[in-house]
Amino acid sequence: MVDRVSMYVGGRHCPAMGGEWLEIENPADSRAFACVPRGAAEDVDQAVEHAQRAQFAWASSAPSQRAAILERLARMLRERLDDFIQMEVRQTGRPLREMQAQLARLPEWYEYFAAVARTHEGRLHPFEGDFLNYTQRRAIGVVGLVTPWNHPLLILTKKLAPALAAGNTVVAKPSELAPITVVMLAELFTEAGLPAGVFNVVTGLGAEAGKALCEHPGIAKVDVTGGTETGRHIGQLAGAGLKGFAAELGGKGSVLVFNDADVRAAVSGALFASFIATGQTCVQGARILVEKSIYSEVVEDLVLRTEALRLGDPLDPATQIGPLVSRRQMETVLRYIDIGKQEGATLSCGGERATEGDLEQGYYVRPTVFTNVSPGMRIDQEEIFGPVACVLPFDGEAHAVELANATPFGLAGSVWTGDIARAHRLARQLDMGIVWVNTHHRIDPSSPWGGFKDSGVGGENGIAAYESYTRVQSVVVNTSSDPFDWFAEDGKQKRYS
Numbered sequence: 001m002v003d004r005v006s007m008y009v010g011g012r013h014c015p016a017m018g019g020e021w022l023e024i025e026n027p028a029d030s031r032a033f034a035c036v037p038r039g040a041a042e043d044v045d046q047a048v049e050h051a052q053r054a055q056f057a058w059a060s061s062a063p064s065q066r067a068a069i070l071e072r073l074a075r076m077l078r079e080r081l082d083d084f085i086q087m088e089v090r091q092t093g094r095p096l097r098e099m100q101a102q103l104a105r106l107p108e109w110y111e112y113f114a115a116v117a118r119t120h121e122g123r124l125h126p127f128e129g130d131f132l133n134y135t136q137r138r139a140i141g142v143v144g145l146v147t148p149w150n151h152p153l154l155i156l157t158k159k160l161a162p163a164l165a166a167g168n169t170v171v172a173k174p175s176e177l178a179p180i181t182v183v184m185l186a187e188l189f190t191e192a193g194l195p196a197g198v199f200n201v202v203t204g205l206g207a208e209a210g211k212a213l214c215e216h217p218g219i220a221k222v223d224v225t226g227g228t229e230t231g232r233h234i235g236q237l238a239g240a241g242l243k244g245f246a247a248e249l250g251g252k253g254s255v256l257v258f259n260d261a262d263v264r265a266a267v268s269g270a271l272f273a274s275f276i277a278t279g280q281t282c283v284q285g286a287r288i289l290v291e292k293s294i295y296s297e298v299v300e301d302l303v304l305r306t307e308a309l310r311l312g313d314p315l316d317p318a319t320q321i322g323p324l325v326s327r328r329q330m331e332t333v334l335r336y337i338d339i340g341k342q343e344g345a346t347l348s349c350g351g352e353r354a355t356e357g358d359l360e361q362g363y364y365v366r367p368t369v370f371t372n373v374s375p376g377m378r379i380d381q382e383e384i385f386g387p388v389a390c391v392l393p394f395d396g397e398a399h400a401v402e403l404a405n406a407t408p409f410g411l412a413g414s415v416w417t418g419d420i421a422r423a424h425r426l427a428r429q430l431d432m433g434i435v436w437v438n439t440h441h442r443i444d445p446s447s448p449w450g451g452f453k454d455s456g457v458g459g460e461n462g463i464a465a466y467e468s469y470t471r472v473q474s475v476v477v478n479t480s481s482d483p484f485d486w487f488a489e490d491g492k493q494k495r496y497s
Helices: 041-059 061-080 081-092 098-103 106-121 152-165 180-191 206-214 228-240 263-279 290-305 329-345 356-362 397-405 420-429 462-468
Strands: 005-010 012-014 021-026 031-037 123-125 131-139 142-146 169-173 199-201 221-225 244-248 254-257 287-291 346-350 367-371 386-392 412-416 434-437 470-478
Touching: 005 041, 005 180, 012 142, 012 420, 021 081, 031 180, 031 412, 041 131, 041 142, 041 169, 041 199, 041 206, 041 221, 041 470, 061 081, 061 152, 061 180, 081 098, 081 152, 098 152, 106 152, 106 462, 123 462, 142 152, 142 206, 152 180, 152 221, 152 462, 169 206, 180 199, 221 228, 228 244, 254 263, 254 397, 263 287, 263 290, 263 386, 263 412, 287 290, 287 397, 290 346, 290 367, 290 386, 329 346, 329 386, 386 397, 386 412, 420 434, 462 470
Parallel strands: 142 169, 142 221, 169 199, 221 244, 254 287, 254 412, 287 386, 367 386, 412 434
Antiparallel strands: 005 012, 005 199, 021 031, 123 131, 131 470, 346 367
């Protein structure tokens, strides 16, 4: 029996106006277990209309009122995390242990931005003359959020929490591969007291519902996480409508391992960076750059530990590596593995679909390590979004920085060294938005998150994210009691500005 999960618009569930549905597949066994409405332009119109009707009252409410609802949602989410975790595992194939760790932190974002809403202050500016000039932040309006399948709730939350805290209303279009938990969150928000129409979810295909949302004249800002080409296309749509735009896009992260690092810790970090989420994350450590003097040691340990990773049912707590999210993604990864072999790289482990036992029913690919990779190979430059890591040697700091910066992307990377001065020195030279030192893929609601180059524009987390969901209004007040008449012929010199 396949469950039907309706979209959520105006505080209630509803089907698509066209009456069509999309199947949601469990990537662990390739079976459909649910379906959602195939929303289209008319459904987006309806959602935006509800958001517009709710916007003035929500934006006009006291920040403390908005904060109270976000705090209540955080408490309720903690109480019901298990339901969300189970569904995230089913629709994405991410192992249970990963989803438990990731989703347990979601309430922090709502609590953090509730605190920001309560405490954020306007500014007084040193305006010359007898004038008082202050600025205040006002909500943008209706915001469109386009979110991916790899971290359905986390990535939505990084956008949704500051957007709501700042007084905006929201229409979200989650990925058609993993939309169910986003609908579940909208339901929970209603229970937490969020007024109808403030948070709406339209399910459907990116080329239909997503496109309609991004070009809708009622949307004031579009915030997207996805592939770089998708981001470019959405940016063009947003630009044509003079909308605000933010995008967290692709990556090809580097893990830089120096010979003064704790090698065991660095290999553990590289293993985590490369294969967490089955490599399906934009900050994946897909390029492991190792100083020549320890290259063989690192490769040997990395390959042994990669081969020992346990593939299996994502709902089994012992499983370390789950399936890829879809057949299409699996085929893409296998195609890149073939490209790597054709380019002359050495396949040191993995490199094939796992088909033993029940794994045959799902989209499993063995974690893969390529060595003898030359800079410029496609597997070295292009985002694969799967469990494939390339190991390249470097000779000294300058060479390491050159290699790390030699991709079109600039989202994140990590430096492993025992020399703290070197760590700070390299951070200034790496052309990427996030640099971790002796760790990888760490995040906090207060910590800015965003990339350089082809990895996107704008950012998430922190005070800057809250402010990015606002407009600045400048108010200038004349505090002088002296009369002013520009056109009076009184012989006095007038000041125009």
